[in-house]
Amino acid sequence: HLTGIVSLRDLVISSTETTMGEIMTRDVVYVYTYAGQEEVARMIQRYDFLAVPVVDREQRLVGIVTVDDVIDILEQEATEDMYAVGGGVQSEGDNYFQTNLFTVARRRVVWLFVLLLTNTVTGTIIKSQESILQQVVALAAFIPLLTGTGGNVGAQSSTVVIRGLNTDEIRDLGPGQVIWREALAGLLLGVILGTMATGWAYWLQGDFSVALSVGVSLIAIALLASIAGSALPFLFRHLGLDPALMSAPFITTVVDVLGVLIYFNIAKSVLGL
Amino acid sequence: HLTGIVSLRDLVISSTETTMGEIMTRDVVYVYTYAGQEEVARMIQRYDFLAVPVVDREQRLVGIVTVDDVIDILEQEATEDMYAVGGGVQSEGDNYFQTNLFTVARRRVVWLFVLLLTNTVTGTIIKSQESILQQVVALAAFIPLLTGTGGNVGAQSSTVVIRGLNTDEIRDLGPGQVIWREALAGLLLGVILGTMATGWAYWLQGDFSVALSVGVSLIAIALLASIAGSALPFLFRHLGLDPALMSAPFITTVVDVLGVLIYFNIAKSVLGL
CATH class of the missing domain: 3.10.580.10 (CBS-domain)
Structure with missing residues (x-):
């Protein structure tokens, strides 16, 4: 004893x-x-x-x-988290660069396949809005900007929350406070980026209604993305799943699908279609 | 002494x-x-x-x-790398969750603004192809799938290379070998995902020419993305810049802009426009 x-x-x-x-x-x-x-x-x-x-x-x-x-344990855990956050690469503790190429492909394809599925959902949504797109083809040029920026805002929020959960930095704050903070940050970022995007869209397209639709949508999408990005890691941890691995595909789906719907609906009312 | x-x-x-x-x-x-x-x-x-x-x-x-x-130094460096890879959040060594909201927004907005600029480039490219899009609106539905998957493949490659550079895992391999390995992995992933995407695009659209354009483009984009994703971190390190912070915006730009151009050109020849 x-x-x-x-x-x-x-x-x-x-x-x-x-x-x-x-x-x-x-x-x-x-x-x-x-x-x-x-x-x-x-x-x-x-x-x-x-x-x-x-x-x-x-x-x-x-x-x-x-x-x-x-030191080696923390290093290994950090590598696993970074692989998961940076692209869903499943780390199995061994050296990636000495791993067989087919094993590498197998570990990476699962996550890519999940994201391919989420992108097909976005594609289906865009397809369902084809009649609006047919009337105003100009709207298509701004879809990558909106889903891309939304995805980036969401990735930032989820990364800081995932890292915070793992290093205990987040200990004193509850999920509610963290999500509220991220929502405010997202709104602030949305207003800044939305203003810039409106100016740029007007310059490119020369149509103020389209430009306004882009800007307003970006504010809504940034807010949505930061809430989803900060809330989902807490949810996955609560469900006993690894937040680092699960967050990205789900945030992408939420942001892309809802983002495109928000954009087309705002455009519909602004353009009076 | x-x-x-x-x-x-x-x-x-x-x-x-x-x-x-x-x-x-x-x-x-x-x-x-x-x-x-x-x-x-x-x-x-x-x-x-x-x-x-x-x-x-x-x-x-x-x-x-x-x-x-x-332990604290390695932990801090890992946090910095993860923040950079996961969304370009500039870490300044202090606790993110105790930082003032405007400081948080300032640290995050730079990277978002850079990515907004890269997305405007993609938007300009799409706009320049508007005449093709007008003829075949169906092509628009697959743009997020192609740029999204390309971006994900590139993010995976850059994440493993960045982490490998920082943990010395990569020591025995030269840049040439690493990029060659990633290119092969990208090609393999492209073939798997391209086949799936062709089937899904045909199911959604019922047009085999559009589906084939999507599939072939995805193979080319996955190859391109894995080469860019593995080569750019080496380039940035060589230039004395932080690969973790610089890689994502540049990979996104390369993949999005070249990806959309590849897609429209392949579609043009397959559809005979």
Whole structure:
């Protein structure tokens, strides 16, 4: 059984008559054999430990985790998160650049396929609005701008929330506060970008109604994207899914599908179609 | 001047008559005061040191860096990279969730503005092809699918290359080999996704020429995107710019602009316009 720890420093400075029982620390921080590696790594990081003892269910000492293991664990977790956020690449702990090409393709194709499906939904929506598009072909030129910018705003929100959840930066704020903050930021960004987009669309197209539709849609889409981008990671964590891997496809779908619908409906009323 | 180090362990086990000169290690690994924090962190990580002495230009000992500082440095660098890859959020080392909302907007708007500009380029290209679009409005429905999938393939390639550069995983491979590998992976992914996209486009549109244009374009775009996604991080590092921050906007521009041009030109020849 683990009863205490003695540091080498204490051992050196204590007199030769002192017993171990007198100098040891009884109030030991330890982890169980079934603790997750990231949880242990975070504990060592937070308290600046050099090592933590590992005990089994009966509190018998079975090993230690040292600080140099922790660096590798946190590095690996960061790589996994970055691969997931940056493009849904499934990391399996090995070196990507020494992995077989077909394994690489298999790991990447799943996410690309999911996003292909979400893009087909967007395509179907655009197709269903073909009669409006036929009347005002000019509207088509601004679809990539709106869905692209919406996707970028959403990606920013989800990235900071996912990283915040994983590094405990977010600890003091509840989901409600975080989403509210992101919504305000999204609205602010939407107004700035919407103003610019209106000016640019007017310059390109020479039609103020189309330009206004683009600008107003961008404000609505930026707001929507930042709410979806900050709320979905909390939802996925709550459901026990990995937010880093799940967020991007769902945010893209929400932003693209609702974004195109918002755009065509705003255009319909502004243009009086 | 730094002449050697003695471990506490050696101090304890040596006899009382031994001098420091006899037990110290003279071949000390040290860093200079002007060394970059990430470089020092990587050194401690690679050799599993607990601490590294810091010396000034005259090799006088001025301090030490310990392993718990390293964890925080690597964590911070990983956060910066992830913010950059996941949406160009400029991290300035402080806690995002305690930062003023206007500072947050300022840090995020630059990148969004750059991407808005790249999207305006795509919009201009689409506008210039308006006569084709007028003849075959159905083509518009597949633009988000093509640019979106191309962007995703490019993001995957750039993410693994950026992370590989930062964690030294890529060390043994030259840029040529990495880009060649990614190009093959992109071609493989393009063929898989292009086949799916052709089937879906035919099902949605009922026009085999349009469906074939979509499929063939997707293969070309996936190849292009993976080459751009793997080559640009090397280029930016060579130019002394941060690959994590610079890659996304440039890859998006290349893929969107060239992707739309590829698509319209393939459609033109397949549809005989």
